[in-house]
Amino acid sequence: MYFRAKIIFGLNALTGKTIEYGSAVGPWNYTNAESFIRYTVSKNYTIFGWELGNELSGKGIGTSISARQYAYxxxxxxDIVYKAYEKIDPKPLIIAPGGFFDANWFKEFVTKSNTSLEVVSHHIYNLGPGVDEHLVDKILNPLYLDGEAHTFANLKNVLASSGTSATSWVGESGGAYNSGRHLVSDSFVYSFWYLDQLGMSATFDTKTYCRQSLIGGNYGLLNTTNFTPNPDYYRY
Incomplete structure (x- = not known):
């Protein structure tokens, strides 16, 4: 048995910007990104998609970019991807913003990015920090798990009301952030959270669910020491 990987690169959306009062302002300097994209084309590498930025939507993590500027x-x-792939089909997907859902921010962003965007990606860590000693209680509580349904439902409504043809992806999700918790996120009990998330995302028409991570942290699908599969590997 073997798996064929589909490669997606995340590009630094902060290049060229200045940080003012917690916000990154100014246009994106894409010079380095364009050079890298053209290099992959020259090498005939197959790239499935290009994603701009990481956790900069809404209030952001560390800093943020306005929905209007992000759309630009x-x-x-x-533009630079399609020029680089002018004579190549199919072209890579255009993916953004790879951040946490904020209804007002996403609505403005999707509306203003209507003709540019092909995938609207968002991140989910609905179990809170990995150090939480009540992590197992949350995982085994259906009412708690159901609380994340509003994110999926609201994003689906944003896409429907904007008239975009872009689809929804969960671009990153590990349940509990800061690498999860040993003997919880790398154990069988985590499957209750994971299966619930997969079912919920499918219910609200999410097309792709990217698990954090293959290798790395206690929420990885493979053990970081000997690379043997953790229980969730078999549900991926």
Missing amino acids: DVAAMK
Whole structure:
């Protein structure tokens, strides 16, 4: 048995920007990104998609970019990708923003990115920090798990109301952030959270669910020491 990987690169959306009062302002400097994209084309590498930014939506993690500016930056990314792949089909997917869902921010972003965006990606860590001693209680509580349904439902409504053809992806999700918790996120009990998430995402028309991570942290699908599969590997 073997698996064929589909490669997606995340590009630094902060290049060229200045940080002012917790917000990154100014246009994206795509010079380095464009050079890298053209290099992959020259090598005939097959790239499934290009994603701009990481956790910069809404209030962001560390800093944020306004929905309006992000839409301009995504349009610039699509332009350089499509020029680089002018004679190549199929072209890679244009993916963004790879951040946590904020209804107002996402609505403005998706509306303004209507002709540029092909995948709207968001991150989910609905179990809170890995150090939480009540992590197992949350995993085994259906009412708690159901609380994340509003994110999926609201994003689905945003896409429907904007008229975009872009689809929804969970671009990153590990349940509990900061690498999860040993003997919880790398054990059988985590399957209750994971299977619930997969079912919920499918219910609300999510097309792809990317698990954090293959190798790395206590929420990895493989043991970081000997690379043997953790229980969730068999549900992926």
